[in-house]
Amino acid sequence: MTLTDQSAQRPEPTPDPGPGLLACRGLRKSFAGRPVLDGLDLDVAEHEVVALIGASGSGKSTLLRCLNLLEEIDDGTIHLDGEHITDPRIDPDLVRRRIGIVFQSYNLFPHLRVLENITLAPLRVHRRDRAEAEAQARELLDRVGLAEHAQAYPDRLSGGQQQRVAIVRALVNSPRLMLLDEVTSALDPELVGEVLSLIRDLKADGMTMVLATHEMGFAREVADRICFLDGGRVIEQGPPERVLGEPTEPRTRQFLRRII
Numbered sequence: 006m007t008l009t010d011q012s013a014q015r016p017e018p019t020p021d022p023g024p025g026l027l028a029c030r031g032l033r034k035s036f037a038g039r040p041v042l043d044g045l046d047l048d049v050a051e052h053e054v055v056a057l058i059g060a061s062g063s064g065k066s067t068l069l070r071c072l073n074l075l076e077e078i079d080d081g082t083i084h085l086d087g088e089h090i091t092d093p094r095i096d097p098d099l100v101r102r103r104i105g106i107v108f109q110s111y112n113l114f115p116h117l118r119v120l121e122n123i124t125l126a127p128l129r130v131h132r133r134d135r136a137e138a139e140a141q142a143r144e145l146l147d148r149v150g151l152a153e154h155a156q157a158y159p160d161r162l163s164g165g166q167q168q169r170v171a172i173v174r175a176l177v178n179s180p181r182l183m184l185l186d187e188v189t190s191a192l193d194p195e196l197v198g199e200v201l202s203l204i205r206d207l208k209a210d211g212m213t214m215v216l217a218t219h220e221m222g223f224a225r226e227v228a229d230r231i232c233f234l235d236g237g238r239v240i241e242q243g244p245p246e247r248v249l250g251e252p253t254e255p256r257t258r259q260f261l262r263r264i265i
Protein backbone atom coordinates (compact mmCIF):
# COMPACT_ATOMS: atom_id res chain seq x y z
CA MET A 6 0.00 0.00 0.00
CA THR A 7 1.41 3.37 -0.96
CA LEU A 8 -0.63 5.27 1.51
CA THR A 9 1.29 8.51 1.70
CA ASP A 10 1.14 9.17 -2.03
CA GLN A 11 -2.31 7.89 -2.83
CA SER A 12 -4.34 8.95 0.16
CA ALA A 13 -3.83 12.59 -0.74
CA GLN A 14 -5.48 11.95 -4.10
CA ARG A 15 -8.30 9.80 -2.82
CA PRO A 16 -11.66 11.48 -3.39
CA GLU A 17 -13.27 10.41 -0.09
CA PRO A 18 -11.95 11.58 3.26
CA THR A 19 -10.31 8.90 5.42
CA PRO A 20 -13.22 6.99 6.95
CA ASP A 21 -13.89 7.26 10.64
CA PRO A 22 -12.18 4.26 12.24
CA GLY A 23 -14.87 4.06 14.93
CA PRO A 24 -14.44 3.35 18.62
CA GLY A 25 -13.85 -0.42 18.38
CA LEU A 26 -10.72 -2.36 19.18
CA LEU A 27 -10.36 -3.22 15.51
CA ALA A 28 -11.68 -1.26 12.55
CA CYS A 29 -11.12 -2.28 8.93
CA ARG A 30 -12.22 0.02 6.15
CA GLY A 31 -12.29 -0.72 2.45
CA LEU A 32 -9.75 -3.53 2.54
CA ARG A 33 -8.68 -4.68 -0.89
CA LYS A 34 -6.35 -7.53 -1.70
CA SER A 35 -5.87 -9.24 -5.04
CA PHE A 36 -3.79 -12.22 -6.02
CA ALA A 37 -2.69 -12.26 -9.66
CA GLY A 38 -5.28 -9.62 -10.51
CA ARG A 39 -8.12 -11.53 -8.86
CA PRO A 40 -9.72 -9.65 -5.96
CA VAL A 41 -10.04 -11.71 -2.77
CA LEU A 42 -10.89 -8.81 -0.47
CA ASP A 43 -12.94 -6.24 -2.33
CA GLY A 44 -13.62 -3.25 -0.13
CA LEU A 45 -14.18 -5.20 3.07
CA ASP A 46 -15.27 -3.39 6.25
CA LEU A 47 -15.13 -5.03 9.67
CA ASP A 48 -15.40 -3.66 13.19
CA VAL A 49 -14.65 -5.63 16.32
CA ALA A 50 -15.40 -4.31 19.79
CA GLU A 51 -13.24 -5.04 22.80
CA HIS A 52 -14.08 -8.46 24.34
CA GLU A 53 -16.12 -9.37 21.29
CA VAL A 54 -15.81 -12.77 19.59
CA VAL A 55 -16.45 -12.60 15.86
CA ALA A 56 -16.72 -15.72 13.72
CA LEU A 57 -15.96 -15.47 10.01
CA ILE A 58 -17.84 -17.94 7.88
CA GLY A 59 -17.96 -18.38 4.14
CA ALA A 60 -17.17 -20.80 1.36
CA SER A 61 -13.69 -22.14 0.92
CA GLY A 62 -11.76 -19.47 -0.99
CA SER A 63 -13.96 -16.63 0.23
CA GLY A 64 -10.96 -14.87 1.78
CA LYS A 65 -11.23 -15.70 5.50
CA SER A 66 -7.58 -16.68 5.83
CA THR A 67 -6.44 -13.79 3.66
CA LEU A 68 -8.36 -11.37 5.88
CA LEU A 69 -6.80 -12.79 9.06
CA ARG A 70 -3.33 -12.65 7.50
CA CYS A 71 -3.90 -9.04 6.46
CA LEU A 72 -5.02 -8.15 9.99
CA ASN A 73 -1.73 -9.49 11.32
CA LEU A 74 0.22 -7.73 8.56
CA LEU A 75 1.40 -11.06 7.16
CA GLU A 76 -0.12 -9.95 3.87
CA GLU A 77 0.13 -6.42 2.60
CA ILE A 78 -3.23 -4.95 1.65
CA ASP A 79 -3.61 -3.20 -1.70
CA ASP A 80 -5.92 -0.55 -0.30
CA GLY A 81 -7.93 0.37 2.77
CA THR A 82 -7.04 0.93 6.41
CA ILE A 83 -6.82 -1.14 9.58
CA HIS A 84 -6.95 0.53 12.98
CA LEU A 85 -6.12 -1.29 16.21
CA ASP A 86 -6.97 0.57 19.38
CA GLY A 87 -7.42 3.66 17.23
CA GLU A 88 -3.93 3.37 15.81
CA HIS A 89 -3.50 3.14 12.06
CA ILE A 90 -1.52 -0.10 11.79
CA THR A 91 -1.47 -0.21 7.98
CA ASP A 92 0.47 3.03 7.96
CA PRO A 93 3.72 2.11 6.17
CA ARG A 94 5.75 3.74 8.94
CA ILE A 95 4.47 1.22 11.51
CA ASP A 96 6.83 -1.58 12.61
CA PRO A 97 4.93 -4.82 11.81
CA ASP A 98 6.66 -6.65 14.66
CA LEU A 99 5.18 -4.22 17.17
CA VAL A 100 1.72 -4.83 15.70
CA ARG A 101 2.19 -8.62 15.75
CA ARG A 102 3.10 -8.40 19.38
CA ARG A 103 -0.41 -7.06 19.99
CA ILE A 104 -2.21 -9.46 17.65
CA GLY A 105 -1.76 -13.20 18.20
CA ILE A 106 -2.49 -15.57 15.33
CA VAL A 107 -3.00 -19.33 15.28
CA PHE A 108 -3.22 -21.35 12.09
CA GLN A 109 -4.89 -24.59 11.11
CA SER A 110 -1.57 -26.43 11.06
CA TYR A 111 0.07 -25.66 14.35
CA ASN A 112 3.40 -24.66 12.77
CA LEU A 113 5.45 -25.51 15.84
CA PHE A 114 9.19 -25.75 15.22
CA PRO A 115 9.93 -29.51 15.44
CA HIS A 116 13.53 -29.01 16.60
CA LEU A 117 12.57 -26.75 19.51
CA ARG A 118 11.08 -27.81 22.81
CA VAL A 119 7.60 -26.60 23.76
CA LEU A 120 8.94 -23.84 26.02
CA GLU A 121 11.43 -22.72 23.35
CA ASN A 122 8.68 -22.63 20.73
CA ILE A 123 6.69 -20.30 22.95
CA THR A 124 9.52 -17.99 23.93
CA LEU A 125 11.32 -17.79 20.58
CA ALA A 126 9.52 -14.71 19.23
CA PRO A 127 9.34 -12.89 22.58
CA LEU A 128 13.11 -13.29 23.01
CA ARG A 129 14.36 -12.94 19.43
CA VAL A 130 11.86 -10.53 17.90
CA HIS A 131 10.45 -8.62 20.82
CA ARG A 132 13.65 -8.61 22.90
CA ARG A 133 11.84 -9.47 26.07
CA ASP A 134 13.59 -10.49 29.25
CA ARG A 135 14.18 -14.28 29.24
CA ALA A 136 13.19 -14.97 32.82
CA GLU A 137 10.01 -12.98 32.47
CA ALA A 138 9.02 -14.54 29.12
CA GLU A 139 9.74 -18.06 30.39
CA ALA A 140 7.80 -17.49 33.59
CA GLN A 141 4.83 -16.27 31.60
CA ALA A 142 5.11 -19.21 29.18
CA ARG A 143 5.15 -21.68 32.08
CA GLU A 144 2.17 -20.01 33.70
CA LEU A 145 0.20 -20.22 30.45
CA LEU A 146 1.23 -23.87 29.92
CA ASP A 147 0.03 -24.58 33.42
CA ARG A 148 -3.29 -22.90 32.71
CA VAL A 149 -3.87 -25.06 29.63
CA GLY A 150 -2.81 -28.23 31.43
CA LEU A 151 0.50 -28.72 29.63
CA ALA A 152 2.98 -27.68 32.32
CA GLU A 153 4.68 -31.06 32.40
CA HIS A 154 5.35 -30.88 28.65
CA ALA A 155 7.43 -27.68 28.75
CA GLN A 156 10.64 -29.53 27.83
CA ALA A 157 9.07 -31.96 25.37
CA TYR A 158 9.54 -31.81 21.62
CA PRO A 159 6.32 -31.20 19.65
CA ASP A 160 6.25 -34.69 18.11
CA ARG A 161 5.76 -36.14 21.58
CA LEU A 162 2.44 -34.33 21.88
CA SER A 163 -0.96 -35.08 20.38
CA GLY A 164 -2.36 -32.76 17.72
CA GLY A 165 -4.68 -31.20 20.26
CA GLN A 166 -1.80 -30.57 22.65
CA GLN A 167 0.32 -29.09 19.87
CA GLN A 168 -2.48 -26.76 18.89
CA ARG A 169 -2.87 -25.68 22.52
CA VAL A 170 0.87 -24.93 22.57
CA ALA A 171 0.39 -22.86 19.39
CA ILE A 172 -2.38 -20.93 21.15
CA VAL A 173 -0.14 -20.37 24.18
CA ARG A 174 2.60 -19.16 21.84
CA ALA A 175 0.16 -16.59 20.44
CA LEU A 176 -0.89 -15.57 23.97
CA VAL A 177 2.56 -15.07 25.43
CA ASN A 178 2.82 -11.43 24.44
CA SER A 179 -0.54 -10.68 26.10
CA PRO A 180 -2.12 -9.66 22.80
CA ARG A 181 -5.06 -7.30 22.52
CA LEU A 182 -6.58 -9.48 19.82
CA MET A 183 -6.40 -13.15 18.88
CA LEU A 184 -6.91 -14.39 15.32
CA LEU A 185 -7.76 -18.08 14.98
CA ASP A 186 -7.82 -19.64 11.53
CA GLU A 187 -9.68 -22.97 11.41
CA VAL A 188 -7.70 -24.06 14.43
CA THR A 189 -9.52 -27.38 14.80
CA SER A 190 -9.68 -28.37 11.11
CA ALA A 191 -6.49 -30.44 11.12
CA LEU A 192 -7.33 -32.31 14.32
CA ASP A 193 -8.74 -35.79 14.74
CA PRO A 194 -12.35 -35.44 15.91
CA GLU A 195 -11.60 -36.67 19.43
CA LEU A 196 -9.02 -33.89 19.88
CA VAL A 197 -11.22 -31.01 18.74
CA GLY A 198 -12.95 -30.67 22.10
CA GLU A 199 -9.85 -29.75 24.12
CA VAL A 200 -9.00 -26.92 21.71
CA LEU A 201 -12.58 -25.60 21.63
CA SER A 202 -12.60 -25.72 25.40
CA LEU A 203 -9.49 -23.52 25.51
CA ILE A 204 -11.15 -21.01 23.18
CA ARG A 205 -14.17 -20.97 25.49
CA ASP A 206 -11.81 -20.19 28.39
CA LEU A 207 -10.26 -17.32 26.42
CA LYS A 208 -13.70 -15.91 25.79
CA ALA A 209 -14.54 -16.19 29.48
CA ASP A 210 -11.33 -14.22 30.16
CA GLY A 211 -12.64 -11.47 27.89
CA MET A 212 -10.17 -12.03 25.06
CA THR A 213 -11.19 -10.29 21.84
CA MET A 214 -11.11 -12.84 19.02
CA VAL A 215 -11.74 -13.12 15.31
CA LEU A 216 -11.99 -16.73 14.24
CA ALA A 217 -12.54 -18.39 10.90
CA THR A 218 -14.39 -21.63 11.27
CA HIS A 219 -16.34 -24.33 9.52
CA GLU A 220 -17.81 -25.49 12.79
CA MET A 221 -21.19 -23.79 12.76
CA GLY A 222 -22.17 -25.35 16.07
CA PHE A 223 -19.13 -23.87 17.75
CA ALA A 224 -19.56 -20.52 15.98
CA ARG A 225 -23.13 -20.39 17.26
CA GLU A 226 -22.01 -21.16 20.79
CA VAL A 227 -18.91 -19.01 21.16
CA ALA A 228 -19.37 -16.08 18.79
CA ASP A 229 -21.10 -12.85 19.71
CA ARG A 230 -21.41 -12.08 16.03
CA ILE A 231 -21.13 -14.03 12.82
CA CYS A 232 -19.86 -12.42 9.63
CA PHE A 233 -20.55 -14.12 6.33
CA LEU A 234 -17.92 -13.38 3.68
CA ASP A 235 -18.76 -13.52 0.02
CA GLY A 236 -17.34 -11.69 -2.98
CA GLY A 237 -14.58 -10.19 -0.87
CA ARG A 238 -16.89 -8.45 1.60
CA VAL A 239 -18.92 -9.12 4.71
CA ILE A 240 -22.34 -9.36 3.11
CA GLU A 241 -24.30 -10.37 6.21
CA GLN A 242 -23.54 -10.16 9.91
CA GLY A 243 -25.34 -10.34 13.21
CA PRO A 244 -25.95 -12.52 16.26
CA PRO A 245 -25.40 -16.24 15.53
CA GLU A 246 -29.05 -17.19 16.02
CA ARG A 247 -30.12 -14.57 13.50
CA VAL A 248 -27.47 -15.15 10.82
CA LEU A 249 -27.56 -18.95 11.06
CA GLY A 250 -31.28 -19.24 11.82
CA GLU A 251 -32.86 -16.51 9.71
CA PRO A 252 -30.33 -15.31 7.15
CA THR A 253 -31.66 -12.49 5.02
CA GLU A 254 -29.14 -12.61 2.15
CA PRO A 255 -29.84 -15.25 -0.52
CA ARG A 256 -26.12 -16.06 -0.71
CA THR A 257 -25.96 -16.71 3.04
CA ARG A 258 -28.99 -19.00 2.78
CA GLN A 259 -27.45 -20.84 -0.12
CA PHE A 260 -24.16 -21.30 1.77
CA LEU A 261 -25.86 -22.55 4.92
CA ARG A 262 -28.09 -24.93 2.97
CA ARG A 263 -24.99 -26.48 1.45
CA ILE A 264 -23.08 -27.02 4.69
CA ILE A 265 -25.69 -27.77 7.33
Ligand code: ADP
Pocket residue numbers: 036037041059060061062063064065066067068
Ligand atom coordinates in the same frame (compact mmCIF):
# COMPACT_ATOMS: atom_id res chain seq x y z
P1 ADP B 1 -10.58 -19.09 2.77
O1 ADP B 1 -9.68 -19.03 3.96
O2 ADP B 1 -11.88 -18.41 2.98
O3 ADP B 1 -10.76 -20.49 2.27
P2 ADP B 1 -8.37 -17.85 1.40
O4 ADP B 1 -8.17 -16.52 2.00
O5 ADP B 1 -7.43 -18.92 1.81
O6 ADP B 1 -9.88 -18.30 1.57
O7 ADP B 1 -8.23 -17.74 -0.17
C1 ADP B 1 -8.97 -16.82 -0.92
C2 ADP B 1 -8.47 -16.88 -2.35
O8 ADP B 1 -7.18 -16.29 -2.42
C3 ADP B 1 -8.35 -18.28 -2.90
O9 ADP B 1 -8.74 -18.24 -4.25
C4 ADP B 1 -6.86 -18.54 -2.81
O10 ADP B 1 -6.45 -19.44 -3.81
C5 ADP B 1 -6.27 -17.17 -3.03
N1 ADP B 1 -4.98 -17.00 -2.34
C6 ADP B 1 -4.79 -16.94 -1.01
N2 ADP B 1 -3.50 -16.76 -0.72
C7 ADP B 1 -2.85 -16.68 -1.90
C8 ADP B 1 -1.48 -16.47 -2.28
N3 ADP B 1 -0.54 -16.29 -1.36
N4 ADP B 1 -1.20 -16.45 -3.58
C9 ADP B 1 -2.16 -16.59 -4.52
N5 ADP B 1 -3.46 -16.80 -4.25
C10 ADP B 1 -3.80 -16.83 -2.95
Ligand code: MG
Pocket residue numbers: 065066067186187217
Ligand atom coordinates in the same frame (compact mmCIF):
# COMPACT_ATOMS: atom_id res chain seq x y z
MG1 MG C 1 -8.81 -20.49 5.08
